[in-house]
Amino acid sequence: MYxxxxxxxKDHTLKVTSPRLEILKYLDEHHIHPNVEEIxxxxxxxxxxxxxxxxxxxxxxxxxxxxxxxxxxxxxxLRYDIEEGMHHHFICTQCGAIIDIAISCPNMDRTIxxxxxxxxxxxYFKGIxxxxxxxxxxxxxxx
Amino acid sequence: MYxxxxxxxKDHTLKVTSPRLEILKYLDEHHIHPNVEEIxxxxxxxxxxxxxxxxxxxxxxxxxxxxxxxxxxxxxxLRYDIEEGMHHHFICTQCGAIIDIAISCPNMDRTIxxxxxxxxxxxYFKGIxxxxxxxxxxxxxxx
DNA sequence: TACTAAATTGTAATCATTACAAATTAGAAA
DNA sequence: TTTCTAATTTGTAATGATTACAATTTAGTA
Numbered sequence: 001m002y003x004x005x006x007x008x009x010k011d012h013t014l015k016v017t018s019p020r021l022e023i024l025k026y027l028d029e030h031h032i033h034p035n036v037e038e039i040x041x042x043x044x045x046x047x048x049x050x051x052x053x054x055x056x057x058x059x060x061x062x063x064x065x066x067x068x069x070x071x072x073x074x075x076x077x078l079r080y081d082i083e084e085g086m087h088h089h090f091i092c093t094q095c096g097a098i099i100d101i102a103i104s105c106p107n108m109d110r111t112i113x114x115x116x117x118x119x120x121x122x123x124y125f126k127g128i129x130x131x132x133x134x135x136x137x138x139x140x141x142x143x
Numbered sequence: 144m145y146x147x148x149x150x151x152x153k154d155h156t157l158k159v160t161s162p163r164l165e166i167l168k169y170l171d172e173h174h175i176h177p178n179v180e181e182i183x184x185x186x187x188x189x190x191x192x193x194x195x196x197x198x199x200x201x202x203x204x205x206x207x208x209x210x211x212x213x214x215x216x217x218x219x220x221l222r223y224d225i226e227e228g229m230h231h232h233f234i235c236t237q238c239g240a241i242i243d244i245a246i247s248c249p250n251m252d253r254t255i256x257x258x259x260x261x262x263x264x265x266x267y268f269k270g271i272x273x274x275x276x277x278x279x280x281x282x283x284x285x286x
Numbered sequence: 287t288a289c290t291a292a293a294t295t296g297t298a299a300t301c302a303t304t305a306c307a308a309a310t311t312a313g314a315a316a
Numbered sequence: 317t318t319t320c321t322a323a324t325t326t327g328t329a330a331t332g333a334t335t336a337c338a339a340t341t342t343a344g345t346a
Contacts, residue, residue: 015312017324036302051326056303058324072267075215076334077302088250090259101256105248107231107266113244115273116233123250124215124265130258158343160293179333194295199334201293219303220333 004028012065019054020062022047024082027068033079033089033098073098073124088123094132101125147171155208162197163205165190167225170211176222176232176241216241216267231266237275244268 005024009016022043027034034042040055059080062068071079073091079098081089086108088101101123107113108121128136148167152159165186170177177185183198202223205211214222216234222241224232229251231244244266250256251264271279 015323017312019325049326053304053327054325057326061324070218072215072218075213075221078218090256090261092259093262099257099259101259103250103256105250107246107248113233113246113268114242116235116242116244116268117270117272117276118233118268119236119270120268122267122269124263124267125256125259125261126263126265127259127261129260133260158292160343162294192295196296196335197294200295204293 008067012067014061014065017058018047019043019050019058022050023055023058023062024067027080027082031082031100033071033081035074035077035079037077039080069120071098071122071124073122073126086121088125090125090127090129092129092132093126094128097129097131099129151210155210157204157208160201161190162186162193162201165193166198166201166205167210170223170225174225174243176214176224178217178220178222180220182223212263214241214265214267216265216269229264231268233268233270233272235272235275236269237271240272240274242272 002021002025005021005028006016008024009020014020023039026039026042030042032038036052036055036059039059040050040052043055044050059068059070059078063070066083069081069083071081071089073079073089074096086104088103088105090099090101091097092099103123105123108123110121111118145164145168148164148171149159151167152163157163166182169182169185173185175181179195179198179202182202183193183195186198187193202211202213202221206213209226212224212226214224214232216222216232217239229247231246231248233242233244234240235242246266248266251266254261
């Protein structure tokens with residue numbers, strides 16, 4: 001059940017610890033781009049001894065090893081995502097949801113931009129998500 | 144001297160106030176993507192009565208009116224930029240500088256992405272800037 | 287010139303994140 | 317298997333950006 005995550009950690013020569021496994025599993029099974037608090041409260045249920053600081057520390061370690069990445073899209077808190085295949089993100093300014101956007105962009109794979117060495121690319125789109133647009137229509141129709 | 148900024152505010156039916164004019168002028172003359180503190184301390188010198196809260200409020204107003212935009216690229220604080228022509232941003236993880244990147248991307252002008260209504264697009268590139276790369280080389284050569 | 291809604295100001299929260307030191311533990315070595 | 321140690325986890329106490337809020341001031345209109 002955790003073999004997959006054990007392997008990931010070992011492949012990066014990281015110590016295999018319970019918090020790291022649980023965080024990895026959580027991010028792998030919940031592609032909702034959670035913030036630290038969401039991860040913490042979800043895992044705290046099963047592991048009451050878990051510390052918030054550990055979540056911060058573990059996320060930082062996983063990020064440094066490029067196993068996960070953090071998104072600054074919200075502007076007020078970091079959101080986390082498993083690293084799998086390049087994609088961009090959309091945030092709904094109404095409901096706050098962060099949604100994967102599968103697009104390819106000629107600039108994504110450029111390792112040099114304007115003479116600067118690029119190590120990470122993030123495309124952020126902001127607006128109203130499909131779901132919230134439907135709600136809008138519903139409100140209009142119903143008065 | 145301030146006519147340009149007066150006009151911008153009036154065109155948006157915003158009240159013309161000293162803080163707004165000064166902030167606009169500052170952003171127009173300093174394309175360094177400053178944070179609130181930088182703007183505040185720079186303007187505080189000339190206008191000792193200026194309040195930090197006013198800087199926050201004014202920036203928010205200017206942002207809502209799409210006169211300026213905020214960047215979440217740093218992850219720890221908002222950075223501000225005058226709205227003029229679509230461009231993306233590069234942040235140097237070494238020196239912290241945020242640099243304009245003039246690129247065109249087919250996704251930039253898309254108003255729909257995956258069914259979501261897009262109102263804002265931001266492309267963030269992270270890595271080592273040209274200047275810091277030169278410094279690296281210098282260090283290597285000298286020792 | 288007087289009026290009023292909006293803007294400015296200062297102080298006091300709030301909230302995400304970091305600093306730090308003590309306790310625990312994973313994994314290597316014996 | 318046991319021992320050892322550096323790395324990790326934990327909890328509490330800062331820090332720092334941002335927001336809330338109430339009092340004061342002011343831009344623009346009547």
